[in-house]
Amino acid sequence: HGTCNEALFECACDSGFGGVGCDIPQCPDDCNSRGVCRVLYGEPTCTSCDEGWMGPACEIPCVNGVQEPMDSGICV
Numbered sequence: 001h002g003t004c005n006e007a008l009f010e011c012a013c014d015s016g017f018g019g020v021g022c023d024i025p026q027c028p029d030d031c032n033s034r035g036v037c038r039v040l041y042g043e044p045t046c047t048s049c050d051e052g053w054m055g056p057a058c059e060i061p062c063v064n065g066v067q068e069p070m071d072s073g074i075c076v
Contacts, residue, residue: 001014001016001017001022002014002017002022004021016044027044027046027057028046028056028057029057031046031058032057034049034053034059035048035049035050035053035057035058036048046058047071049062049067051065052065054071054075063075064076
């Protein structure tokens with residue numbers, strides 16, 4: 001997930017990825033510590049937001065507290 005210079009042992013990571021080898025997904029706002037950062041369809045994405053939260057960075061309160069189905073953005 002980036003371009004590496006083998007001579008210098010350095011990588012320039014693509015947006016959304018970090019680490020020495022550009023292999024660590026970096027989700028928006030680190031999912032606000034309320035979800036799991038996973039790579040879906042090639043992009044870092046917050047999934048499995050804690051109960052009561054939803055959104056791209058698990059930053060939107062889910063008023064009713066239950067998202068059905070999970071990661072749908074629909075509160076019931």
